[in-house]
Amino acid sequence: MKKGYKDLLAEANALVEAVDAVEASRLHGASNVLFVDLRDPREREREGTIPHAFSCPRGMLEFWIDPDSPYHKPVFAEDRLFLFFCASGWRSVLATKTALEMGLENVCHLDGGFTAWRTAGLPVEAAPAKTKA
Numbered sequence: 268m269k270k271g272y273k274d275l276l277a278e279a280n281a282l283v284e285a286v287d288a289v290e291a292s293r294l295h296g297a298s299n300v301l302f303v304d305l306r307d308p309r310e311r312e313r314e315g316t317i318p319h320a321f322s323c324p325r326g327m328l329e330f331w332i333d334p335d336s337p338y339h340k341p342v343f344a345e346d347r348l349f350l351f352f353c354a355s356g357w358r359s360v361l362a363t364k365t366a367l368e369m370g371l372e373n374v375c376h377l378d379g380g381f382t383a384w385r386t387a388g389l390p391v392e393a394a395p396a397k398t399k400a
């Protein structure tokens with residue numbers, strides 16, 4: 268392996284701002300902060316999510332951020348702090364590094380992810396499966 272996952276994580280951790288669950292809970296609810304849930308829909312349905320989190324499956328991140336992409340989501344063009352989280356913090360630190368490299372300046376990730384949030388006794392809401400219209 269030219270560069271393994273540990274190398275990628277170390278590089279990202281050196282660059283990216285991490286917030287712990289308590290710090291994240293202080294940011295939660297502020298209108299200029301968007302919590303971005305990178306987990307897959309099945310993880311969200313099984314575990315629930317952080318209230319009002321915006322769901323962006325990790326695989327779509329680059330395409331939803333880039334305004335030149337046909338899949339762009341305007342929410343990523345808003346002037347906000349984007350707080351990325353996943354289950355335990357690996358996907359989110361890599362995703363946050365990517366978001367920074369793409370030009371989003373106001374970004375951080377939740378150290379320990381949703382697991383740390385739930386373990387801290389912070390609020391969780393159900394994330395029901397989307398029903399087809």
Ligand SMILES: O=S(=O)([O-])[S-]
Pocket residue numbers: 353354355356357358359380
């Ligand atoms: O990417 S992960 O930390 O949720 S396993």
